């Protein structure tokens with residue numbers, strides 16, 4: 001008799017489900033990512049009805065008091081402090097400093113008298129204590145629990161009744177009652193579900209550490225990002241000391257702000273003035289490098305947009321993009337080809353941002369286009385000049401937001417010329433910098449490159 005199989009196969013990278021095992025995920029393209037999962041038997045207990053509709057006018061709201069950690073770079077990113085009962089996911093590459101950041105935040109909160117439970121499902125209590133000593137995070141109200149098993153975690157939380165819980169990491173905690181293996185989609189989803197319910201019922205704020213895959217997406221089902229209140233991503237090149245914290249989702253604040261830190265011997269040190277950190281040391285202009293004042297929430301950070309255009313030796317020209325939006329770059333290069341009649345088909349084109357800062361705002365388009373043409377023609381850009389502007393498909397330079405702040409910061413850091421969209425001219429009052437308004441990409445190229 002043919003055995004009836006009830007299991008399903010889920011992709012451990014993106015959560016795609018299939019009734020049979022697949023070598024390659026049709027959704028995210030990951031190889032060998034399918035894991036067999038047996039669905040939980042259906043509960044037979046009758047459903048209990050716990051809530052009924054209420055008039056919005058009759059619902060009493062409590063004004064929540066955000067818990068401030070005192071680490072300004074962190075507090076600003078999460079919207080001014082930790083909201084009680086919130087579930088926060090911190091994602092980052094291996095070794096970027098997730099445990100370091102959360103342990104020091106936990107230490108700070110514990111020092112203020114909050115009961116903090118740090119659950120380490122990756123490291124022993126000894127390792128965590130040694131790190132806490134190095135970070136100066138030792139405090140009477142900081143409790144450690146080193147386990148991977150959900151029953152011990154639930155028990156620990158029950159006994160302690162903490163105000164803050166840190167789970168390091170959500171992918172390594174494991175519930176033996178679930179039929180699937182640790183790290184599988186249903187384990188991650190069910191365990192995160194427990195933390196969500198607990199946070200909402202008790203008012204305890206919970207941090208979950210999440211791993212990210214090679215492609216930079218949070219490992220585990222997309223649903224993890226949906227159920228949490230805040231998704232923080234911790235970025236930086238492991239070889240450099242600089243780390244950037246940003247919120248990619250926030251139910252209690254803006255997602256525009258970033259926090260900048262430096263990874264040092266005694267932990268993460270805040271860098272309140274980060275405007276010039278991502279700039280090259282020398283102000284000498286070189287072909288292919290254009291300075292762009294990027295707006296990250298309330299601050300302006302000047303960053304070098306770099307491009308290298310070299311003849312291609314293979315049939316298909318290579319395009320490589322780091323730190324910028326690939327689709328946006330394709331659009332800008334298409335506009336260059338069509339409107340300026342440069343042929344990029346015979347060239348490999350590489351784009352990069354200085355210092356590893358990620359720049360995704362459209363205002364960077366003009367700097368991208370100019371760096372590309374500057375490298376193609378091997379002509380350096382104008383000295384001490386910044387470029388700002390969004391490029392439309394027609395080749396027109398469109399106005400961008402927050403131009404006065406960008407110009408002010410560029411001027412403060414010693415830049416004395418700025419190419420800006422014509423439509424922004426009325427916003428600029430700054431006299432300390434020479435403004436070149438442009439309406440078309442062609443004009444910008446003529447203004448900006450030395451002997452184009």
Ligand SMILES: Nc1ncnc2c1ncn2[C@@H]1O[C@H](COP(=O)(O)OP(=O)(O)OP(=O)(O)O)[C@@H](O)[C@H]1O
Nearest residue numbers: 092093094095096097098099100101263264265266
């Ligand atoms: N003694 C030290 N001095 C300076 N920096 C250190 C020291 N020890 C560790 N680090 C830094 O801390 C980083 C590791 O931090 P941490 O363990 O918090 O990262 P993580 O994101 O939690 O990594 P994982 O994903 O492996 O858990 C190292 O890559 C290193 O840069």
Ligand SMILES: [Mg+2]
Nearest residue numbers: 098099122168
């Ligand atoms: Mg860690």
